[in-house]
Amino acid sequence: MLYAILCYNFEDVVGAWSPAEDAAVMARLGAVEAGLAAAERMGATARLLPTTAAVTLRKGRELMVIDGPFAETKEQLLGFYVVDCTDLEAAIAVARDLAVANPDRGAYEIRPLAVYRPGSLDGASRQVRGREAHVRGAGA
Amino acid sequence: MTIANIDAAWIDAALTAARPQAVAALLRYFRDLDTAEEAFQDACLRALKAWPKNGPPRDPTAWLILVGRNAALDGVRKQSKSSPLPPEELISDLEDAEATLVDRLDGDHYRDDVLRLLFICCHPDLPATQQVAVALRIVSGLSVRQIARAFLVGESAMEQRITRAKARIGAADVPFGAPGAEERAERLNAVAAMVYLVFNEGYSAGGQELLTRGALCDEAIRLARLLLRLFPGEPEIMGLTALLLLQHARAPARFDADGAVVLLEDQDRGLWNGRMIAEGLALIDKAVRHRRPGPYLVQAAIAAEHDRAERPEDTNWARIDLLYGDLEQLAPSPVVTLNRAVAVAKVAGPEAALEMIEPLAPKLSGYFHFFGLRGGLLLQLGRKDEARVAFDQAIALANTAAEAAHIRLHLDRLMKESAGG
Numbered sequence: 078m079l080y081a082i083l084c085y086n087f088e089d090v091v092g093a094w095s096p097a098e099d100a101a102v103m104a105r106l107g108a109v110e111a112g113l114a115a116a117e118r119m120g121a122t123a124r125l126l127p128t129t130a131a132v133t134l135r136k137g138r139e140l141m142v143i144d145g146p147f148a149e150t151k152e153q154l155l156g157f158y159v160v161d162c163t164d165l166e167a168a169i170a171v172a173r174d175l176a177v178a179n180p181d182r183g184a185y186e187i188r189p190l191a192v193y194r195p196g197s198l199d200g201a202s203r204q205v206r207g208r209e210a211h212v213r214g215a216g217a
Numbered sequence: 218m219t220i221a222n223i224d225a226a227w228i229d230a231a232l233t234a235a236r237p238q239a240v241a242a243l244l245r246y247f248r249d250l251d252t253a254e255e256a257f258q259d260a261c262l263r264a265l266k267a268w269p270k271n272g273p274p275r276d277p278t279a280w281l282i283l284v285g286r287n288a289a290l291d292g293v294r295k296q297s298k299s300s301p302l303p304p305e306e307l308i309s310d311l312e313d314a315e316a317t318l319v320d321r322l323d324g325d326h327y328r329d330d331v332l333r334l335l336f337i338c339c340h341p342d343l344p345a346t347q348q349v350a351v352a353l354r355i356v357s358g359l360s361v362r363q364i365a366r367a368f369l370v371g372e373s374a375m376e377q378r379i380t381r382a383k384a385r386i387g388a389a390d391v392p393f394g395a396p397g398a399e400e401r402a403e404r405l406n407a408v409a410a411m412v413y414l415v416f417n418e419g420y421s422a423g424g425q426e427l428l429t430r431g432a433l434c435d436e437a438i439r440l441a442r443l444l445l446r447l448f449p450g451e452p453e454i455m456g457l458t459a460l461l462l463l464q465h466a467r468a469p470a471r472f473d474a475d476g477a478v479v480l481l482e483d484q485d486r487g488l489w490n491g492r493m494i495a496e497g498l499a500l501i502d503k504a505v506r507h508r509r510p511g512p513y514l515v516q517a518a519i520a521a522e523h524d525r526a527e528r529p530e531d532t533n534w535a536r537i538d539l540l541y542g543d544l545e546q547l548a549p550s551p552v553v554t555l556n557r558a559v560a561v562a563k564v565a566g567p568e569a570a571l572e573m574i575e576p577l578a579p580k581l582s583g584y585f586h587f588f589g590l591r592g593g594l595l596l597q598l599g600r601k602d603e604a605r606v607a608f609d610q611a612i613a614l615a616n617t618a619a620e621a622a623h624i625r626l627h628l629d630r631l632m633k634e635s636a637g638g
Contacts, residue, residue, distance in 0.1 A: 087277070089234040090227065092442050095435055096490070098226060129445045129458070130499040132506070142506070144450040165502040189499040191492045 079120065083154060088127060110194075123159060124192040131188040132165070134172045142169055145186055159193065228268055232261050235278040236358050237443055241330035242282045243289070250337075250355060250383055252289055260285030278327075328447045329401075335440075336404045339411040340386050347382045349414050354379050357436050367418065367430045405448065409457050409513065412440045416461050421616060434465045455504035456514030459497040463520035466493035478623045482529035494524045512548040515540055534563035551580040555587060558594075567597040585614040589624060596627070605631055 094102070113119040133145025158175075162168040165187070172185040236257065243253035260281040274280040338352035350368065353359045359367075365375035419433030441458040448454050470484035501521055504514050519540045526532040541557035555574055562570035571594045574587070581587035592607035608628050615621035 087231065087234070089443070089446070090230045090277075093230040093234040093439055098230070126496050126499055127442070129442065129449055129455075130496055130503065132503055144503070165499075165506070189495065191495055 081156065092127065121159060122192070122194045123157075123190045125188050126191050128188075131186055132169070134169055134176060134185045134187060136176050136183060136185075140173055140176055145184075159190065165189075224269055227273070228265065231273060231277045232264060232281075233358065233439075235281050237331050237334060237356050237440075238278045238327045239281040239285060240355060240358075241334035242326070243285050244334055244337075245330055246286055247289060250386065254355065256285035256289035257281065259288035263288070331443065331447060332401065332404055332408065335408040335411065337386055339407045340389060341407075342385055342389060343382055345414055347378060348411055349418055350375065350379055351382045351386070352411055352415060352440075353433070353436070356440065359436070363432075367422075367433055405444075405451065405454070408444065409454065412437050412444065412461075413457065413513075415440065416464075420464065431468065434461070434468065437461055438465060452504040452507040452509055453511040453513050455500045456511060456517045459500035459504070460513050460517035460520055462493045462497035462500070463517055463524050466490040466497065466524060472619065476619060477626075478619045481523060486527065489524065497521065497524070510543065510547070512544060515544045515547060519544070532563075534560050538564050551577045552584070552586075555581065555584075555590060558590065562594060562597075567594040570594055571598070583614060585611055585616060585620060588614065589620075592624070592627065596631070601631060601635065 091099075110119060110122065128145075131145050133143050135141045135143055158171075160168065160171050162171060168187050172187055175185060239260070240253050240257050243256045244250065247253050247256065263284050264277075264281060268274070335352065335356060338356060339348045343351065346368070350364055353364050353367075354361065361376050361379060362372050364379075365372045368375065370378075416434055416437035419430045419435075419437065422430030422433075438458070438461050441454070441461050444454050445451075445458050466489050467481075467484065469490065470486070470488040471479055473479050497517065498521055501514065501517050504517075519537055522533050522537050522540070538557065538560040541553060541560055544553050545557065555577060558570040558573045561573055571591070574591060574594075577587065588607045588611035592604045592611060595601075595604035595607060605628065608624050608631070611624045612621050612628075615624065
């Protein structure tokens, strides 16, 4: 099983860190990530830019781009895509395609990434599949 | 680092981040800057004791407001035993506030409170430097000593200056009602200009002053972010935040080890802060969608052109020239034209640029950069004697030691050349 770990904190507290404090936190996180990567348990890692940099494509009869993210609190973050786009316009176009494919309720938040490390998602999933096969084999 | 250390840093950052909203809300209750500040200080002291034990509250700002308010009211009650009750208007909303406080702490209230607080600091009766000083004291919570150091004046002189500014604010009629949409937009402009001033105070520092004044840039960015959270749909606030981020991203490369200025084209671009640049570019991208470009956004777009270029020769000077053209229309000023001339020199040559800045001479006769650029252009054209005169004038007008040292370098080179030739 793969787990997505979504990081929450008070944005204004993190925003009040000085560049040196921020770098210190990132260095500490980097040490943890290095350990996980060495064990091939590390997938894609992304740090999101502040919410103030985001826009939202709201679904509905008419697709609408608004300053966001102001999704209703009842709506929860269910997952995320990482797409490579030349600019915001192109990213919104991708979200439009997704919204058309899944036109129910909700919204897509389009947020530029600050740091992106592709990691070894494939390797990790291969490993997990291997372990599942091993478990099934043991059960049989 | 131990857990206790992380907690202390977290609490410190939380108190800093909550300060504008908390002081602003306390000011609404007590209508007196000193009382509001003292109440906030009290609440911070209590937070330092309570939070490590109980963990941080769900909403630190609301906690600080409630505790600060109660602490100040306690003080008022104790005093009232020996002195007559304070006039009713000094303690507004006394009855209903307690019960409904948490309900009222929604975004709208915060927004109007903070805007009011920032607006008080940019009171039109105060000169710009005092606006900045008061804002740094009240909104940012810098100590008088820190501010004095940033402005290169004595602590007691700064204390006096801030006290005088506060008195002037207190005597003036400060509007406490909720501002209307139009009024709010006007105030927001004044507040944005004040944040921009705070940034420039820090940005124009060099060498030795860098350590103390560079922090002002961080503080201005924090204030811009605060404004952006309060007004997430204002393209000019996006533009202002982007501008500050894109300029400050270059800070690590702007001075060499000796504190001398490193020109944009000589800077080690590997030292630029990539994350700040990415955030600035994203904000511009978003603001442009509103199709209402303002002066901050255009300035940010110009800064972005520099930040985007991987090497100096990749800089799109033609586009920068166009953007300066837009800026001349939106906010005409001789300084804008002077800056445009730098782009014109790259696109059309030094002759064209020189022609462009000559008419500015009467208006910019006291401006360091005018003579610096003039000298540089004359030098490119081989008019050495005239260049030397311009550089001499620039040195006489330099604001910082780093600026003077930079021009001195040009002059020394000229001297050496003429000695050799």
